[in-house]
Amino acid sequence: MISNSTFQARRAKLMAQCRPSSLVIVPAASQVTRSNDTEYPFRQDSDFWYLSGFNEPDAVLVMSNQLEGNKIQHSAVLMFVQPKDAHAEVWHGRRLGTASAPKELGLDEAYSLDSIEELLPELLNGHEHLYFSLDRNPAADALVQAALAECKAAPKQSMMAPNTIIDVGPILHQMRRIKSDAEIALMREAGIISADAHKRAMRFVKPGAFEYQLEAEIHHEFAMRGARYPAYGTIVGSGNNACILHYTENSEQIKDGDLILIDAGCELQGYAADITRTFPANGKFSAPQKALYQLVLDAQLAALEQLKPGNTIADGMKACVSVITHGLVDLGILSGEPEDLIESEAWRTYFMHGLGHYLGLDVHDVGIYKHQGNDLPLEAGVVITVEPGLYISEQSKAPKQYRGIGIRIEDDIVIHATGHEVLTASVPKSICDIEELMGSANTL
Ligand code: GLY
Ligand code: MN
Numbered sequence: 001m002i003s004n005s006t007f008q009a010r011r012a013k014l015m016a017q018c019r020p021s022s023l024v025i026v027p028a029a030s031q032v033t034r035s036n037d038t039e040y041p042f043r044q045d046s047d048f049w050y051l052s053g054f055n056e057p058d059a060v061l062v063m064s065n066q067l068e069g070n071k072i073q074h075s076a077v078l079m080f081v082q083p084k085d086a087h088a089e090v091w092h093g094r095r096l097g098t099a100s101a102p103k104e105l106g107l108d109e110a111y112s113l114d115s116i117e118e119l120l121p122e123l124l125n126g127h128e129h130l131y132f133s134l135d136r137n138p139a140a141d142a143l144v145q146a147a148l149a150e151c152k153a154a155p156k157q158s159m160m161a162p163n164t165i166i167d168v169g170p171i172l173h174q175m176r177r178i179k180s181d182a183e184i185a186l187m188r189e190a191g192i193i194s195a196d197a198h199k200r201a202m203r204f205v206k207p208g209a210f211e212y213q214l215e216a217e218i219h220h221e222f223a224m225r226g227a228r229y230p231a232y233g234t235i236v237g238s239g240n241n242a243c244i245l246h247y248t249e250n251s252e253q254i255k256d257g258d259l260i261l262i263d264a265g266c267e268l269q270g271y272a273a274d275i276t277r278t279f280p281a282n283g284k285f286s287a288p289q290k291a292l293y294q295l296v297l298d299a300q301l302a303a304l305e306q307l308k309p310g311n312t313i314a315d316g317m318k319a320c321v322s323v324i325t326h327g328l329v330d331l332g333i334l335s336g337e338p339e340d341l342i343e344s345e346a347w348r349t350y351f352m353h354g355l356g357h358y359l360g361l362d363v364h365d366v367g368i369y370k371h372q373g374n375d376l377p378l379e380a381g382v383v384i385t386v387e388p389g390l391y392i393s394e395q396s397k398a399p400k401q402y403r404g405i406g407i408r409i410e411d412d413i414v415i416h417a418t419g420h421e422v423l424t425a426s427v428p429k430s431i432c433d434i435e436e437l438m439g440s441a442n443t444l
């Protein structure tokens, strides 16, 4: 659990990096319509969550690093929240309200969202700079632009509008890129829960089951372990479906002899896990499946060896691509000199995505990968995925025995000062460990 004092410290750290005389505005997410008058489950905006831990829609966090000179006596950190409303709360759920928000969230003040149009121009007044991410939230964009216009239109003696608008994203996202010990502890827990969910699916599967039934097993484990939602759309692809990178239909019946690719991770207090495992529906890899699987695993292990402070994700990718290319030549799937095939990126026919990505409050987490054209070195506290794959669809020109096989092996790692820790190590990935676990079917 991230404490209120942590949220306060994050806000203070952000404000300290903004220019003096700045107002920072970070809006919450809104509900999203699913159909007619029903909505998708609410998911808070990750930036807003990172700074507040508050899970209501439409709120707006406003922070100033200038305490004097404004017309209204506002404090350093305030929030506009949905007002208490007995009728609305009976229909739509509880609201924290303006009276409780300051104490509960560690704010200086809270105002009703009903007053935001009136108060925002006054809050902008007197600040030289506005930090706000445009083009992320259309409703917030409209609100801020209207407030700026009002502030600018006022007689110059009475109001001074900020003269620069700066994206708050880069500062905030650099903070989010490096995880604290408390965040890593949550992500470790998310990794364990997600690993157990994959094990549950491996034990449950049998030819004849539907892909969505494995999805249900996975989600059941998440919820029973305190992580109600998956961090992204669960992928359960059997046979050739495993060659569709973001397959989420999950509607087919699993056949004997299929390999099944499951890419699933839970979200725990906002933090994502992201695991992929690939295993045989009947519990035993065939010879071609074994050969390809071992190749992906060897490539992942080669990449993992590179992932430590000072090295880059590109270093891991280079090691991974070398193993993949040599292996594809050995299996007769690519022909030519491995070094030439690496150079011409011939491997991309069968491995068409990157090695991995940052992981955190977003599954494809924020944070820059390059600075001035150079890959950013890994450093302690960075969490990334490591996820090589091979996807040889039924339409491919590879030797027949390899067609219709998609394999990805994905783990999450946190970089420590001396190397890395695999957060998702408890789900098996060697051929013999997977076959052994699957041999223990029906022992849930
Ligand atoms: N689950 C999405 C990804 O692996 O990037
Ligand atoms: Mn991933």
Ligand code: MN
Binding pocket: 263, 264, 274, 275, 276, 410
């Ligand atoms: Mn994934």
